[in-house]
Amino acid sequence: MRPADPDRIIAAARGWLGTPYHDQASLRGVGCDCLGLARGVWREVVGEEPFPIQPYSRDWGETGTREVLAEGARRMMIEVSVADAGPGALVLFRMRTGAIAKHVGILTAPDRFIHAYERLGVIEEPLTCAWRRRIAFAFLFPSI
Incomplete structure (x- = not known):
């Protein structure tokens, strides 16, 4: 599997x-959450979503033994080390110590990313040290 062109992503x-x-929507210009943004980018660049997304909790502090979001991404994307994640990569954030990764964003530069954030919608902002230290997983979109 080859990675998609980061500029297209x-x-x-x-x-x-x-x-x-x-929450749990994925309609450009209408509404989405962070996963909905990633799903929408997938549809625009890669194609039809490969499997349905089950309802999920909004709790960023959720704990558990399974990294459900990362497991789903591994089924359809190319996993890379966090250190090797560059522009165009999908990154998964662990928002609290001991919690599972529950937030996603797309890197746009070594120091910037796009994500959907409650009350703010889809924004591009600096990838500050506070955000960077929360990155738990990184993936590349595949090319079609």
Whole structure:
């Protein structure tokens, strides 16, 4: 499996900027959450989603033994080390110590990313040290 062109991923993600936040939605310009943004970029760049997404909790502090989000990404994306993640990579964030990874974003530069954030919608912002230290997994979108 070859990775998709990072410029295509970034352009698609930027097309979602300003989309309002809406839990478990994935409609550009209408509403999405962080996973919905990733799903929408997938549809625009890769194609049809390979499997349905089951309802999920909004609890960023959720604990457990399974990294469900990472397991799902491994089924359809190319896993890379966090250190090797560059622009165009999908990154999964562990928002609290001991919690499972429950937030996603797309890197747009070594120091910037796009994500959907409650109350703010889809935004591009600096990848600060606080955000960077929360990255738990990184994946590349596959090419079609």
